[in-house]
Each structure stands twice: as structure tokens, then as C-alpha cells.
Amino acid sequence: MEKTLAKGLTLLETLARLGHPVGVTEAAKAVGLQKSNAHRLLRSLSELGYVRQIADTGRYELTLKLWEMGSRVIARLDIATEATPTMRKLAALTRETVHLSLLEGDEVVYVHKIDSPHPVRAYSAIGGRAPAHCVATGKALLAFQPPDAVDVSKIRKPFTEATITDPIDLRRELDRIRKLGHAVNKGEWREGVFGVAAPILDASGRAVAAIGLSGPQERFRPKAMKAWTPLVMAAARDLSRA
Amino acid sequence: MEKTLAKGLTLLETLARLGHPVGVTEAAKAVGLQKSNAHRLLRSLSELGYVRQIADTGRYELTLKLWEMGSRVIARLDIATEATPTMRKLAALTRETVHLSLLEGDEVVYVHKIDSPHPVRAYSAIGGRAPAHCVATGKALLAFQPPDAVDVSKIRKPFTEATITDPIDLRRELDRIRKLGHAVNKGEWREGVFGVAAPILDASGRAVAAIGLSGPQERFRPKAMKAWTPLVMAAARDLSRA
DNA sequence: AATGGGTGTTCCGTATCGTGGAACGCCGGG
DNA sequence: CCCGGCGTTCCACGATACGGAACACCCATT
Known part of the structure; x- marks a missing residue:
């Protein structure tokens, strides 16, 4: 099992389940990671287009990319x-x-x-x-x-x-x-x-x-x-x- | 950038884009990975519930999990x-x-x-x-x-x-x-x-x-x-x- | 104005994880 | 029967990710 992939996907799942934007610390706690790890994963997910950081609050939320990919599955x-x-x-x-x-x-x-x-x-x-x-x-x-x-x-x-x-x-x-x-x-x-x-x-x-x-x-x-x-x-x- | 997470998500994106089940070799080529790496990533994605291996052909296809997660975004x-x-x-x-x-x-x-x-x-x-x-x-x-x-x-x-x-x-x-x-x-x-x-x-x-x-x-x-x-x-x- | 608490972000030595190439077994086609 | 290509497994080693500390910033309280 590729542990880093698992952590990243678990983080995405958590964002989907929570349903509201989260800060680094909240994300880390929700997923059971160290804060700097959560930050690094969120940054990576952002670079890959799956999440975006809200300008004025600094919190992270999911973009529509997962939904787009999922749409292809259901389509x-x-x-x-x-x-x-x-x-x-x-x-x-x-x-x-x-x-x-x-x-x-x-x-x-x-x-x-x-x-x-x-x-x-x-x-x-x-x-x-x-x-x-x-x-x-x-x-x-x-x-x-x-x-x-x-x-x-x-x-x-x-x-x-x-x-x-x-x-x-x-x-x-x-x-x-x-x-x-x-x-x-x-x-x-x-x-x-x-x-x-x-x-x-x-x-x-x-x-x-x-x-x-x-x-x-x-x-x-x-x-x-x-x-x-x-x-x-x-x-x-x-x-x-x- | 977390390289392993990037590779795994790129693999998912590729499966979504291709729109048909793929074998390990095809997946490796489509994503630019070595065959054993692609195999390991597919196995991890399978364990995490994102893909499943079709019983009689051995090929991998996306499950509905991405769509489910995406549905939460759009919902x-x-x-x-x-x-x-x-x-x-x-x-x-x-x-x-x-x-x-x-x-x-x-x-x-x-x-x-x-x-x-x-x-x-x-x-x-x-x-x-x-x-x-x-x-x-x-x-x-x-x-x-x-x-x-x-x-x-x-x-x-x-x-x-x-x-x-x-x-x-x-x-x-x-x-x-x-x-x-x-x-x-x-x-x-x-x-x-x-x-x-x-x-x-x-x-x-x-x-x-x-x-x-x-x-x-x-x-x-x-x-x-x-x-x-x-x-x-x-x-x-x-x-x-x- | 100063202080304290909590946040997000950066850094880096180190340990863990992922790599990639070879090998193997299986299958199908010639 | 042989060969090519597939999926799968293995493992020494190097690349990657970790985690804890430190820092800067912000906000609330005094």
C-alpha cells in the first residue's frame, strides 16, 4: 500500500465528508496527521487542482475536479x-x-x-x-x-x-x-x-x-x-x- | 509536491479520461510509469476503493467512489x-x-x-x-x-x-x-x-x-x-x- | 500597548517508503 | 512446442516524505 497516496486520498475524502472549508490544523486533526504533513499534502492537492485555498480565510476547500472526474465515470x-x-x-x-x-x-x-x-x-x-x-x-x-x-x-x-x-x-x-x-x-x-x-x-x-x-x-x-x-x-x- | 500522491491521482485521472478498463501495462504507458510501479499504485487504489479489478479480464476500472465524493461537492x-x-x-x-x-x-x-x-x-x-x-x-x-x-x-x-x-x-x-x-x-x-x-x-x-x-x-x-x-x-x- | 494562544508556513536531518529492473508464471497465438 | 507479452512479485538502494522545532502573523484579552 502506497502510504502517501492513501494519506492524500483520505484527506480528500475528509474534505468531501466535512462539507466545509478547513484550515491546516483542522485537516491534520481530522485525518490524524502532523500539521506540516497536512500542509504539504494540501499544497500538493492544490497544485494538482483538487483543492483551492480561499483567499481571505486561508482555508482549503475542494474544487470541482473530483466531481468532473466522477462525472466521467457516471456518464x-x-x-x-x-x-x-x-x-x-x-x-x-x-x-x-x-x-x-x-x-x-x-x-x-x-x-x-x-x-x-x-x-x-x-x-x-x-x-x-x-x-x-x-x-x-x-x-x-x-x-x-x-x-x-x-x-x-x-x-x-x-x-x-x-x-x-x-x-x-x-x-x-x-x-x-x-x-x-x-x-x-x-x-x-x-x-x-x-x-x-x-x-x-x-x-x-x-x-x-x-x-x-x-x-x-x-x-x-x-x-x-x-x-x-x-x-x-x-x-x-x-x-x-x- | 508529494510525488507519490501526484502519480496516484494522475493514474486516476487517466482512467477517468480513457473511459475503459485498462491492464497494468497500458496504465503504466499512459501515465509514464514503470510497470511494477503502476501495478503497485493500482493495487493501492483498489485497496482504497477507487478502482476494482475485473474478475475475468484482470483489467482495472474506476469504481463509483470518485463520483460519490464528487457528488458531495456538487450537492x-x-x-x-x-x-x-x-x-x-x-x-x-x-x-x-x-x-x-x-x-x-x-x-x-x-x-x-x-x-x-x-x-x-x-x-x-x-x-x-x-x-x-x-x-x-x-x-x-x-x-x-x-x-x-x-x-x-x-x-x-x-x-x-x-x-x-x-x-x-x-x-x-x-x-x-x-x-x-x-x-x-x-x-x-x-x-x-x-x-x-x-x-x-x-x-x-x-x-x-x-x-x-x-x-x-x-x-x-x-x-x-x-x-x-x-x-x-x-x-x-x-x-x-x- | 503588551501579552498569550493558536494559526499557517518553512526548514532540514533522518528514517521510511517507493523505485525499477529482473525474474517468474501464465496465456494465447503462430 | 516456442515465443512474446502480460500480470505479479521481489528487494537493495536512493529518493522522498516525515515530524518536530522555529518563525511570522493574527486576534483576543488584559
């Missing part, structure tokens, strides 16, 4: 751009928050979102992550991966009393999802937050993304779920290539 | 989220491509875009950059900066025969823009691509962003420009805080 994902009309349609029909998620390791990443017009919604952020075994989009993705791509034998972390942690239960759940063609979340990640999702498949039948609804349990009653599930599956089919 | 920019309805409206009225741009140094960065429905458009990408002195949004931004924030004494790089490169001419042009409240681009960056833009001001009168239209010269005739300019300025006012 290559056709699904993220093509999904928008279908997500809008689904949001209009259900009036609930629609997510588009990708699988990365054991987590899902929210790459796109249409928020519900209801004032009460479950908070989520584009770029945010969730444990795949706990959310509807995550379970939809896990269910439609090649057998070697998912380690279903390990015990998963519990987040609520509803979280599926036992490998046998998870395998059974993923089997059900494969049969039904959709997944549901009943407060498995955050209490009171429910969801329903379906996988977006490529020509080989592998899930490359998942589309889903989420929101408060009160609105995700059985009758509503029964009405919405086919809409979510139709949206996923619309976006699949098969 | 804090209120203007980027709030501008969307106004940009949609302007796009509907004019049927031309609408950009939202920020100034970074001597360049503008396109942070949001609504594409024209016309099949013929000037190509641009979210996350892309343009030289500020050559494009309408860039000149609108330069014109409304504090005097110390812009070095107008240096000779600017020419891109087309229309590019304003002489400092005296540029200063005069920025004076005009301040008076009129909008800027135009007549093929100053790319031939045949015209544009009109207005600055989005903060309470102190400083341009924090710019909104503008761009497209082929054929559609940006004087009559159309005359009709569109007030619409662009109204959109900019709509988004300004004053």
Missing part, C-alpha cells in the same frame, strides 16, 4: 441517463421516491433519484450507499448475480430487528425474489422505511441495476404494494435489454 | 439543484441547449445542462470545461468578478479567429457585458457555435454562476438572439439573490 453508465424518463413516469404514477441503484460489493449506490412530492419521505442522497442485503434494490441486485459474484454464506450485519442476517434466510429470500421478479424491504435497514424494487437485466439475465420505490411504512400498505409492484417491474423491464 | 452547490426548473423553462421557450456554468480559475465548468431537442447541437458534457474568455457564460462570469479575482492583463489563448486574446479588447468586452447585463459568443471557442448568457449574481453583485444558451450559428441569428437575450437575463435574475 459512461448508459442506464443512468436512459432511466430518467422511466423513473419520472413511475414517480408520477406512484407519487413515491424512485431510486436507481447499482451494486458495488456488498452495497448499493444510489446513482439517480426522483423524489416523492409528499413532504414525508425517507431521506436518501444521490451518491449515497446502503447495505445490499437490507434494501429492496439491493436484494433485487443480489438475487440476479452469477453465483460466484455474491458470498451468501457469510453472516450479515443487522440494522433493525427486521434485517435478514442468517445466510440460510438470505439465500431463501433471494430464491423468492428470483421467482417473483421483485424484492421488498420491510424496515430491514431503517425502521419505518419500506420499499419495493425490481432488477434491470442485461442480455445474459444479470442485474446491472435496480429500480425501486421507497417511503414510509404508512404509505406502503399491502394494497398499495400490490398496485405498485407491477408498475415497478414494468419499469425495470422497460429498462432491461433482453 | 452543496444550491444553485445546481435550484436552477433546474428555470433551465427547463428556458429550454422549452427557446428549444436550445441551456448550460449552467461556474468559474474556476480561467475556465468555466458546465455543472448542469438541458439539451436542445434539435438533432443538430453543439456537443458539451456535464463536467466539461471551456476557456472562460471564449464562451458566453465564461465572459458573463468574468465580467462580474471583483477586480482582483481576474487577471485581465494577460494575453489569452486563441481558439478561433474570433477569439478575443488582447487584454485591452477583453477589458472592453467585459465592460460592455457589465453595461448590457449579458454576454454573447460568436464562434470564439469553436467555429460555428454561438451563444448568449447572463450572470447569476449573489447579494453583493458578484457572479456565482452563469446561465446561457448555445448552439449552431444558423439558429443564433440576430432576430433569434434579440428574442432570446431577455429570456436568458430573466432566467438569470430569477436565480440571482439580490
